[in-house]
Amino acid sequence: MRKPTILALAVAPVAAVAAIGIMPGPTRLTGQSTGDAALAAAVREAVPDPEGHRGLAVAVVENGQVRTAGLGDRDPDGRPVEPGTPFEIGSITKVMTGMLLARQAATGAVRPDEPVGAALPELTGPAREVTLAELASHRSGLPRLPATSPGDLARAWWTNLTGGNPYAGEDAGWLVEAAGDEEPGDRRGQVRYSNLGVALLGQALAARAGTSYPELLDRELLRPLGMTATVVATDAGALPPGRAEGATGSGRAVDAWVGSGYAPAGIGYWSTVEDLARLVGATLAGTAPGADAATPRFTDDERSRIGYGWFTTRHGDREVVWHNGATGGFHAYAGFERATGRGVVVLGNTDADVAPIGLRLLGVPTEDADRDVPPPPVWISAGLAVFFTFLGGLSLLTTARRAPDRLTLAPAAAWAALYLGLGHRLGDWTVVPAWLWPVGVGLAAGGIALAAYRWRGLPSLAGAPPWRRLTGTAVSAAFAILAGVVIAG
Incomplete structure (x- = not known):
């Protein structure tokens, strides 16, 4: 066996063992708990798998009483989740926007059947004719998000790679202009989930009231319910103190989603389980401003109907009124069952779905709770884990044996x-075994050892014209810088 091969074989296992200390690992719900101990124990029984979660905050509303608990960690430093810890709530904000419509309709400030263009005269195009009720019930025919330019697609791709905020810079003016370029299409009248539609509804209600959406929501719903911990962050400097930090289930940190244009659809809003329990309890009791928004008005499918924001879904002989929320590093669920008078709120600070936990706490059988949650498309990110982990080492081992120059x-x-x-x-790394990564490190280390051995015996440049080789190296360096930003970001 030749000396270079022996060197590579000697270095590879040492590097692999050393890499175990920094190998990737999924987040996991830790054992620390705060608040109601019995509720915390019930939540742990309702968690199908602690892997992929980091922290959970939970509230249960029953018989007019509210119990709250925090489980796990709110950040990588291990600080505990408490019932008062703020979480991003994402699309749960949509039910509040629906309740604003019900509230404004009850006072005569707007009519549910009036076109959105009446409240937003600057809105152009066919979207002007969509009604407020259609926007609130996802029956507008508008797409989930507006059509994007190549630049927008590139920005979305980049924010996804770096864990950034895809809604940065999209204010109310941008939203109205973007909506003006959309046509409702032939699916108008059918339930088709639309972030654009609900955001447009909220901005229209605010314009009719002569104020901003956050001020309207605060005045009409949050303050009357005592929801003082529910706040909007339109930029990173406005994030609430003591908040949970979001991450993917693999432990990758992500930026908070902040902005103003999509605020009515859930961008930028933070809350606590204590605050959301007030919303759920008052809606269940019918005392919340705009509580009638939870009344189902339109059919989604054979099991589900929708009101203004709130969905109503049958689970066997049970009927649950609910909405969930998801941002880059958070998941949320709020639901209640009128027949039992029981409500629940679950907030999590990873991208692991918490809806099954909420359904189990409402008493929905496990098989039904899991059936309604589609499996995440893990094959792409799982494939990236394997592909990138082994590509560099295998490629370098081949190149190091045949390279003509440095x-x-x-x-x-x-x-x-x-x-x-x-x-x-x-x-x-919640799907792919984490120990594969140190194996990849071993392969790469073996390749680097082989490359180092050959380095002294190679010329700096050989073969093709220098300008061509140097140009190729410059292009490779530019992509390497981008890769470094992704890794560091």
């Missing part, structure tokens, strides 16, 4: 390290 060898060695970083950051 200019070929150096980029291959750099990319071996960068691919490992991309696999660590972008891969779904």
Whole structure:
């Protein structure tokens, strides 16, 4: 066996063992709890798998009483989740926007059947004719999000890679202009979930009231219910103190989603289970402003109907009124059952779905609770984990044996390290075994050892014209910088 091969074989296992200390690992719900101990124990029984969660805050409303508990960690430093810890609530805000419509309709300020263009005269195009009720019930025919330009697609791709905020810079003016370019289409009248539609509804209600959406929501709903911890962050400087930090189930940190244009649809809003329990309890009792928004008015499918924002779904012989929320690093669920008078709120600070937990706490059988939650599309991120983890090492081992010069060898060695970083950051390690990553480190280390052995015996540049080789190296360096930003971001 030749010396270079022996060197690579010797280095690889040592590097693999050393990499165990920094290998990726999924988040996991830890054992610490705050608040009601009995409720915390019930929540742990309702969690199908603690892997993929980091922290949970839960409230149960029953017989006019509210119990709250916090479980796990609110951040990577292990600070405990408490009932008063703020979480991003995402699309749960949509039910509040629906309740604003019901409230404004009850006072005569608006008519549910009036076109949105009456409240937003600056809105142009066919979307002007969509009614407020259609927007509130996802029956407007408008798409989930407006059509995007190549630049918007590139920005969305980049924010997804880096865990950034895809709604940055999209204020109310931008939203109205974007909606003006959309046509309701032939699915108008059918339930078709639309963030654009609900955001447009909220901005229209605010315009009719002569104020901003946050001020309207605060005045008409939050203050009357005593929801003082429910706040909107239109920029990173307005995030609430003591908040939970969001992450993917693989532990990758993500930015908070902040903005103003999509605020009525759930961007930028934070709350606590204590506050949301007030909303659920008052809606269940019929005393909340706009509580009639929870009344189902239109059919979604054979099991589900929708009111203004609130969905109503049958689970066997049970009927649950609910809405969920999801942002880059948070999941939320709020629901109640009129027949039992029981309500629940569950907030989590990863991208693991918490709806099954909420349904179990409402008494829905486990098989029904799990059936209504579609499995996440994990194959892409799982594939990225395996692909990037092994691509760099295998490629470098091949290149190190055949490289004609140092200019070929150096980029291959750099990319071996960068691919490992991309696999660590972008891969779904809740699905792929984390021990595969140290194996990839071992392969890359063996390749680097082989490259280092050959380095002294190679010329700096050989073969093709220098300008062509240097141009290729410059392009590779530019992509390497982008990869480094993704890893660091």
